[in-house]
Protein backbone atom coordinates (compact mmCIF):
# COMPACT_ATOMS: atom_id res chain seq x y z
CA UNK A 1 0.00 0.00 0.00
CA UNK A 2 1.65 3.26 -1.04
CA UNK A 3 1.82 6.10 1.44
CA UNK A 4 -0.77 8.69 0.58
CA UNK A 5 0.32 12.23 1.25
CA UNK A 6 -1.94 14.88 2.75
CA UNK A 7 -1.68 16.81 -0.51
CA UNK A 8 -2.84 13.78 -2.47
CA UNK A 9 -5.80 13.39 -0.14
CA UNK A 10 -6.74 17.01 -0.56
CA UNK A 11 -6.35 17.10 -4.27
CA UNK A 12 -8.17 14.05 -5.39
CA UNK A 13 -5.38 11.91 -6.80
CA UNK A 14 -6.03 9.18 -4.26
CA UNK A 15 -8.38 7.19 -6.43
CA UNK A 16 -5.78 6.32 -9.08
CA UNK A 17 -3.28 5.37 -6.37
CA UNK A 18 -5.77 3.13 -4.62
CA UNK A 19 -6.90 1.79 -8.00
CA UNK A 20 -3.36 0.81 -8.89
CA UNK A 21 -2.82 -0.88 -5.53
CA UNK A 22 -6.13 -2.72 -5.69
CA UNK A 23 -5.36 -3.94 -9.22
CA UNK A 24 -1.98 -5.43 -8.26
CA UNK A 25 -2.07 -9.18 -9.05
CA UNK A 26 -1.27 -11.77 -6.37
CA UNK A 27 2.25 -13.20 -6.79
CA UNK A 28 2.36 -15.82 -9.50
CA UNK A 29 -0.94 -14.87 -11.15
CA UNK A 30 -1.24 -13.11 -14.48
CA UNK A 31 -2.50 -9.54 -14.32
CA UNK A 32 -6.15 -9.28 -15.39
CA UNK A 33 -5.70 -5.88 -17.03
CA UNK A 34 -2.69 -3.67 -17.54
CA UNK A 35 -2.15 -1.18 -14.70
CA UNK A 36 -3.91 2.07 -15.40
CA UNK A 37 -1.89 5.15 -16.25
CA UNK A 38 -2.18 7.83 -13.54
CA UNK A 39 -4.95 10.35 -14.09
CA UNK A 40 -4.45 13.92 -15.26
CA UNK A 41 -4.51 15.51 -11.82
CA UNK A 42 -1.98 13.00 -10.49
CA UNK A 43 0.33 14.05 -13.33
CA UNK A 44 -0.36 17.73 -12.75
CA UNK A 45 0.38 17.39 -9.04
CA UNK A 46 3.89 16.16 -9.75
CA UNK A 47 4.50 19.64 -11.14
CA UNK A 48 2.54 21.45 -8.43
CA UNK A 49 -0.20 22.10 -10.98
CA UNK A 50 -3.80 20.88 -10.92
CA UNK A 51 -6.25 19.50 -13.42
CA UNK A 52 -10.01 19.74 -13.15
CA UNK A 53 -13.24 19.76 -15.13
CA UNK A 54 -16.54 21.60 -15.24
CA UNK A 55 -19.56 19.53 -14.27
CA UNK A 56 -23.21 19.81 -15.03
CA UNK A 57 -25.29 18.91 -11.95
CA UNK A 58 -27.60 16.80 -14.14
CA UNK A 59 -24.63 14.53 -14.82
CA UNK A 60 -23.83 14.50 -11.14
CA UNK A 61 -27.35 13.34 -10.30
CA UNK A 62 -27.88 10.83 -13.09
CA UNK A 63 -24.68 9.55 -14.71
CA UNK A 64 -22.76 7.17 -12.45
CA UNK A 65 -20.38 6.01 -15.18
CA UNK A 66 -19.36 9.58 -15.89
CA UNK A 67 -19.02 10.45 -12.22
CA UNK A 68 -16.88 7.37 -11.56
CA UNK A 69 -14.17 8.86 -13.77
CA UNK A 70 -14.19 12.32 -12.20
CA UNK A 71 -12.05 11.50 -9.14
CA UNK A 72 -9.79 9.34 -11.33
CA UNK A 73 -8.83 12.32 -13.50
CA UNK A 74 -9.64 15.47 -11.54
CA UNK A 75 -8.43 17.39 -8.52
CA UNK A 76 -10.86 20.25 -9.07
CA UNK A 77 -14.46 20.56 -10.16
CA UNK A 78 -16.30 23.64 -11.40
CA UNK A 79 -20.03 24.20 -11.60
CA UNK A 80 -20.83 24.56 -15.29
CA UNK A 81 -23.80 26.73 -14.31
CA UNK A 82 -24.66 26.01 -10.67
CA UNK A 83 -23.03 29.21 -9.35
CA UNK A 84 -24.52 31.54 -11.94
CA UNK A 85 -27.14 34.09 -10.92
CA UNK A 86 -29.87 32.30 -12.89
CA UNK A 87 -29.38 29.27 -10.64
CA UNK A 88 -28.64 31.01 -7.35
CA UNK A 89 -31.17 33.84 -7.47
CA UNK A 90 -34.63 32.71 -8.66
CA UNK A 91 -36.12 35.77 -6.91
CA UNK A 92 -34.62 39.03 -5.66
CA UNK A 93 -34.87 38.08 -1.98
CA UNK A 94 -34.01 34.38 -2.38
CA UNK A 95 -30.81 32.36 -2.59
CA UNK A 96 -31.11 28.81 -3.94
CA UNK A 97 -27.86 27.05 -3.08
CA UNK A 98 -29.15 23.50 -3.59
CA UNK A 99 -27.54 22.78 -6.99
CA UNK A 100 -24.25 24.30 -5.98
CA UNK A 101 -24.39 22.42 -2.66
CA UNK A 102 -24.80 19.18 -4.58
CA UNK A 103 -21.52 19.82 -6.36
CA UNK A 104 -19.70 21.08 -3.29
CA UNK A 105 -20.92 18.08 -1.25
CA UNK A 106 -19.81 15.68 -3.97
CA UNK A 107 -16.40 17.36 -4.09
CA UNK A 108 -15.99 17.14 -0.31
CA UNK A 109 -16.82 13.43 -0.32
CA UNK A 110 -14.19 12.78 -2.99
CA UNK A 111 -11.45 15.10 -1.73
CA UNK A 112 -11.79 17.43 -4.74
CA UNK A 113 -11.45 21.19 -4.64
CA UNK A 114 -14.08 23.52 -6.11
CA UNK A 115 -13.89 26.57 -8.38
CA UNK A 116 -16.91 28.86 -8.31
CA UNK A 117 -17.98 30.27 -11.68
CA UNK A 118 -19.02 33.10 -11.96
CA UNK A 119 -20.03 35.87 -9.55
CA UNK A 120 -20.58 38.49 -12.28
CA UNK A 121 -21.42 37.77 -15.91
CA UNK A 122 -23.58 39.42 -18.51
CA UNK A 123 -25.31 36.11 -19.36
CA UNK A 124 -27.25 33.53 -17.31
CA UNK A 125 -28.94 36.17 -15.17
CA UNK A 126 -32.54 36.08 -13.92
CA UNK A 127 -35.01 38.38 -15.69
CA UNK A 128 -35.62 40.42 -12.55
CA UNK A 129 -31.97 41.50 -12.27
CA UNK A 130 -31.47 44.18 -14.92
CA UNK A 131 -34.53 46.29 -14.00
CA UNK A 132 -33.32 46.31 -10.40
CA UNK A 133 -29.82 47.52 -11.25
CA UNK A 134 -30.24 51.22 -10.57
CA UNK A 135 -27.17 53.44 -10.02
CA UNK A 136 -28.12 54.10 -6.38
CA UNK A 137 -28.97 50.52 -5.35
CA UNK A 138 -27.16 48.35 -7.89
CA UNK A 139 -23.81 48.39 -6.18
CA UNK A 140 -25.33 47.22 -2.92
CA UNK A 141 -27.23 44.47 -4.73
CA UNK A 142 -24.03 43.23 -6.34
CA UNK A 143 -21.97 43.45 -3.16
CA UNK A 144 -24.65 41.66 -1.12
CA UNK A 145 -24.94 38.86 -3.68
CA UNK A 146 -21.20 38.29 -3.65
CA UNK A 147 -20.78 38.56 0.10
CA UNK A 148 -23.70 36.17 0.71
CA UNK A 149 -22.63 33.61 -1.90
CA UNK A 150 -18.90 33.64 -1.17
CA UNK A 151 -19.62 33.74 2.57
CA UNK A 152 -21.94 30.74 2.26
CA UNK A 153 -19.25 28.67 0.53
CA UNK A 154 -16.34 30.09 2.56
CA UNK A 155 -13.46 27.59 2.76
CA UNK A 156 -15.42 25.10 0.59
CA UNK A 157 -15.01 26.96 -2.73
CA UNK A 158 -11.35 27.85 -3.06
CA UNK A 159 -11.32 29.77 -6.38
CA UNK A 160 -13.84 32.29 -7.65
CA UNK A 161 -14.20 33.57 -11.19
CA UNK A 162 -15.20 36.93 -9.77
CA UNK A 163 -15.90 38.69 -13.06
CA UNK A 164 -16.45 36.77 -16.27
CA UNK A 165 -16.00 38.29 -19.75
CA UNK A 166 -15.52 41.95 -18.82
CA UNK A 167 -13.91 43.07 -22.10
CA UNK A 168 -15.12 43.45 -25.68
CA UNK A 169 -13.11 45.99 -27.66
CA UNK A 170 -15.63 45.78 -30.52
CA UNK A 171 -18.35 47.30 -28.26
CA UNK A 172 -16.59 50.68 -28.52
CA UNK A 173 -16.80 51.49 -24.79
CA UNK A 174 -13.97 53.30 -22.96
CA UNK A 175 -11.02 51.02 -22.14
CA UNK A 176 -12.48 48.19 -24.22
CA UNK A 177 -14.93 47.14 -21.52
CA UNK A 178 -17.88 45.04 -22.60
CA UNK A 179 -21.22 46.80 -22.84
CA UNK A 180 -23.13 44.84 -20.19
CA UNK A 181 -25.94 45.38 -17.72
CA UNK A 182 -23.30 45.86 -15.03
CA UNK A 183 -21.31 48.49 -16.93
CA UNK A 184 -24.47 50.36 -17.94
CA UNK A 185 -25.84 50.50 -14.40
CA UNK A 186 -22.72 50.87 -12.28
CA UNK A 187 -19.94 52.04 -14.59
CA UNK A 188 -16.47 50.43 -14.66
CA UNK A 189 -16.27 50.33 -10.86
CA UNK A 190 -18.53 47.25 -10.80
CA UNK A 191 -15.32 45.24 -11.33
CA UNK A 192 -13.69 46.82 -8.27
CA UNK A 193 -16.82 46.27 -6.17
CA UNK A 194 -16.95 42.61 -7.15
CA UNK A 195 -13.33 41.89 -6.23
CA UNK A 196 -13.47 43.83 -2.96
CA UNK A 197 -16.69 42.08 -1.92
CA UNK A 198 -15.23 38.67 -2.70
CA UNK A 199 -12.04 39.42 -0.76
CA UNK A 200 -14.07 40.58 2.21
CA UNK A 201 -16.25 37.46 2.29
CA UNK A 202 -13.39 34.96 1.95
CA UNK A 203 -9.89 36.41 1.93
CA UNK A 204 -8.37 32.99 1.21
CA UNK A 205 -10.19 32.07 -2.02
CA UNK A 206 -8.29 32.82 -5.24
CA UNK A 207 -9.89 35.77 -7.06
CA UNK A 208 -9.88 35.45 -10.85
CA UNK A 209 -10.87 37.69 -13.76
CA UNK A 210 -11.91 35.27 -16.49
CA UNK A 211 -12.13 35.85 -20.25
CA UNK A 212 -11.86 34.30 -23.71
CA UNK A 213 -10.35 35.02 -27.11
CA UNK A 214 -6.69 35.60 -26.24
CA UNK A 215 -5.01 32.54 -27.74
CA UNK A 216 -4.47 33.25 -31.41
CA UNK A 217 -2.43 35.58 -33.63
CA UNK A 218 -5.57 37.20 -35.05
CA UNK A 219 -6.16 40.98 -35.12
CA UNK A 220 -9.32 40.83 -32.96
CA UNK A 221 -7.53 38.70 -30.39
CA UNK A 222 -4.50 41.00 -30.44
CA UNK A 223 -6.86 43.85 -29.51
CA UNK A 224 -8.32 41.74 -26.71
CA UNK A 225 -4.87 40.92 -25.30
CA UNK A 226 -3.97 44.63 -25.31
CA UNK A 227 -7.22 45.67 -23.63
CA UNK A 228 -6.86 42.89 -21.06
CA UNK A 229 -3.30 43.82 -20.13
CA UNK A 230 -4.34 47.47 -19.72
CA UNK A 231 -7.32 46.47 -17.57
CA UNK A 232 -5.19 44.20 -15.36
CA UNK A 233 -2.56 46.92 -14.96
CA UNK A 234 -5.19 49.50 -13.98
CA UNK A 235 -6.83 47.13 -11.47
CA UNK A 236 -3.46 46.44 -9.88
CA UNK A 237 -2.59 50.17 -9.86
CA UNK A 238 -5.68 50.98 -7.80
CA UNK A 239 -5.20 48.00 -5.48
CA UNK A 240 -8.20 46.01 -6.58
CA UNK A 241 -7.62 42.60 -4.95
CA UNK A 242 -7.43 40.55 -8.15
CA UNK A 243 -5.02 37.62 -8.02
CA UNK A 244 -5.25 35.77 -11.32
CA UNK A 245 -6.32 35.90 -14.93
CA UNK A 246 -8.47 33.02 -16.14
CA UNK A 247 -7.84 32.07 -19.76
CA UNK A 248 -10.91 30.21 -20.96
CA UNK A 249 -9.00 28.61 -23.85
CA UNK A 250 -11.97 27.54 -25.92
CA UNK A 251 -9.68 26.40 -28.72
CA UNK A 252 -10.51 25.72 -32.36
CA UNK A 253 -8.88 22.60 -33.78
CA UNK A 254 -8.96 24.04 -37.31
CA UNK A 255 -7.39 27.38 -36.36
CA UNK A 256 -4.01 27.92 -38.03
CA UNK A 257 -3.01 31.07 -36.10
CA UNK A 258 -1.67 29.47 -32.96
CA UNK A 259 1.67 31.17 -32.31
CA UNK A 260 3.42 29.64 -29.31
CA UNK A 261 5.83 32.57 -28.88
CA UNK A 262 2.94 35.00 -28.73
CA UNK A 263 1.06 32.82 -26.21
CA UNK A 264 4.04 32.53 -23.90
CA UNK A 265 4.81 36.26 -24.22
CA UNK A 266 1.23 37.07 -23.20
CA UNK A 267 1.49 34.77 -20.17
CA UNK A 268 4.79 36.43 -19.21
CA UNK A 269 3.18 39.88 -19.54
CA UNK A 270 0.35 38.83 -17.23
CA UNK A 271 2.80 37.31 -14.75
CA UNK A 272 4.90 40.50 -14.76
CA UNK A 273 1.88 42.29 -13.25
CA UNK A 274 2.15 39.97 -10.25
CA UNK A 275 -0.79 37.81 -11.32
CA UNK A 276 -1.29 34.06 -11.55
CA UNK A 277 -2.95 32.35 -14.53
CA UNK A 278 -5.51 29.56 -14.61
CA UNK A 279 -6.61 27.81 -17.81
CA UNK A 280 -10.27 27.76 -16.89
CA UNK A 281 -12.50 26.30 -19.61
CA UNK A 282 -10.33 24.51 -22.11
CA UNK A 283 -11.91 22.48 -24.90
CA UNK A 284 -11.10 22.09 -28.59
CA UNK A 285 -13.96 22.45 -31.02
CA UNK A 286 -13.90 20.45 -34.22
CA UNK A 287 -16.70 22.06 -36.21
CA UNK A 288 -14.12 23.17 -38.79
CA UNK A 289 -12.62 19.68 -39.16
CA UNK A 290 -13.64 16.72 -41.35
CA UNK A 291 -16.03 14.05 -40.04
CA UNK A 292 -13.45 11.25 -39.79
CA UNK A 293 -12.96 10.60 -36.08
CA UNK A 294 -9.29 9.63 -36.23
CA UNK A 295 -8.48 12.77 -38.23
CA UNK A 296 -10.46 14.97 -35.88
CA UNK A 297 -9.00 13.45 -32.72
CA UNK A 298 -5.44 13.77 -34.01
CA UNK A 299 -5.90 17.41 -35.03
CA UNK A 300 -7.55 18.31 -31.73
CA UNK A 301 -4.80 16.62 -29.73
CA UNK A 302 -1.98 18.27 -31.69
CA UNK A 303 -3.62 21.66 -31.33
CA UNK A 304 -4.12 21.31 -27.56
CA UNK A 305 -0.60 20.04 -27.11
CA UNK A 306 0.87 23.02 -28.97
CA UNK A 307 -1.16 25.42 -26.82
CA UNK A 308 -0.31 23.73 -23.52
CA UNK A 309 3.37 23.45 -24.39
CA UNK A 310 3.38 27.24 -24.78
CA UNK A 311 1.40 27.94 -21.60
CA UNK A 312 2.59 25.44 -19.00
CA UNK A 313 6.24 26.56 -18.85
CA UNK A 314 5.03 29.91 -17.49
CA UNK A 315 5.59 29.72 -13.72
CA UNK A 316 2.47 31.82 -13.07
CA UNK A 317 0.20 29.08 -14.43
CA UNK A 318 -1.53 27.20 -11.60
CA UNK A 319 -3.52 24.58 -13.44
CA UNK A 320 -5.81 23.52 -16.25
CA UNK A 321 -9.56 23.00 -16.24
CA UNK A 322 -11.49 21.58 -19.19
CA UNK A 323 -15.13 22.53 -19.79
CA UNK A 324 -16.38 19.02 -19.12
CA UNK A 325 -14.51 15.74 -18.88
CA UNK A 326 -16.22 13.59 -21.49
CA UNK A 327 -17.72 14.14 -24.93
CA UNK A 328 -20.98 12.83 -23.47
CA UNK A 329 -21.86 16.47 -22.94
CA UNK A 330 -20.40 19.70 -24.26
CA UNK A 331 -21.87 23.19 -24.51
CA UNK A 332 -20.34 23.30 -28.02
CA UNK A 333 -22.97 20.94 -29.42
CA UNK A 334 -25.66 23.44 -28.39
CA UNK A 335 -23.85 26.68 -29.16
CA UNK A 336 -21.50 25.88 -32.06
CA UNK A 337 -22.78 22.67 -33.66
CA UNK A 338 -21.08 20.98 -36.60
CA UNK A 339 -22.74 21.53 -39.98
CA UNK A 340 -23.01 17.74 -40.43
CA UNK A 341 -24.74 17.47 -37.01
CA UNK A 342 -22.16 14.95 -35.75
CA UNK A 343 -21.41 15.36 -32.06
CA UNK A 344 -18.16 17.16 -31.36
CA UNK A 345 -15.20 15.51 -29.61
CA UNK A 346 -13.74 18.44 -27.66
CA UNK A 347 -12.90 16.80 -24.30
CA UNK A 348 -10.32 14.35 -22.92
CA UNK A 349 -12.61 11.28 -22.63
CA UNK A 350 -14.92 9.92 -25.33
CA UNK A 351 -18.61 9.12 -24.84
CA UNK A 352 -17.64 5.65 -23.55
CA UNK A 353 -15.42 7.36 -20.96
CA UNK A 354 -12.26 6.11 -22.66
CA UNK A 355 -9.16 8.25 -22.84
CA UNK A 356 -8.72 9.91 -26.23
CA UNK A 357 -5.73 11.43 -28.04
CA UNK A 358 -6.68 14.73 -26.36
CA UNK A 359 -6.23 13.02 -22.97
CA UNK A 360 -2.80 11.84 -24.12
CA UNK A 361 -1.94 15.38 -25.23
CA UNK A 362 -2.90 16.77 -21.82
CA UNK A 363 -1.00 14.02 -20.03
CA UNK A 364 2.08 14.55 -22.22
CA UNK A 365 2.05 18.32 -21.75
CA UNK A 366 1.68 17.96 -17.97
CA UNK A 367 4.48 15.38 -17.88
CA UNK A 368 6.75 17.80 -19.70
CA UNK A 369 5.77 20.91 -17.70
CA UNK A 370 8.45 22.23 -15.40
CA UNK A 371 7.92 21.91 -11.64
CA UNK A 372 6.62 25.18 -10.15
CA UNK A 373 9.01 26.81 -7.74
CA UNK A 374 7.61 28.58 -4.68
CA UNK A 375 4.07 28.78 -6.00
Ligand code: XIL
Nearest residue numbers: 080081117124164212248281330331
Ligand atom coordinates in the same frame (compact mmCIF):
# COMPACT_ATOMS: atom_id res chain seq x y z
C1 XIL B 1 -21.98 27.82 -20.67
C2 XIL B 1 -22.45 26.48 -20.18
O1 XIL B 1 -21.59 25.48 -20.62
C3 XIL B 1 -23.84 26.22 -20.66
O2 XIL B 1 -24.34 25.01 -20.12
C4 XIL B 1 -24.72 27.38 -20.24
O3 XIL B 1 -25.97 27.23 -20.74
C5 XIL B 1 -24.17 28.70 -20.77
O4 XIL B 1 -22.87 28.85 -20.32
N1 XIL B 1 -17.86 30.75 -21.34
C6 XIL B 1 -18.20 30.73 -20.00
C7 XIL B 1 -19.13 29.71 -19.50
O5 XIL B 1 -17.63 31.49 -19.21
O6 XIL B 1 -19.89 30.15 -18.41
C8 XIL B 1 -20.04 29.19 -20.59
O7 XIL B 1 -20.75 28.09 -20.08
C9 XIL B 1 -19.24 28.79 -21.82
C10 XIL B 1 -18.49 29.98 -22.36
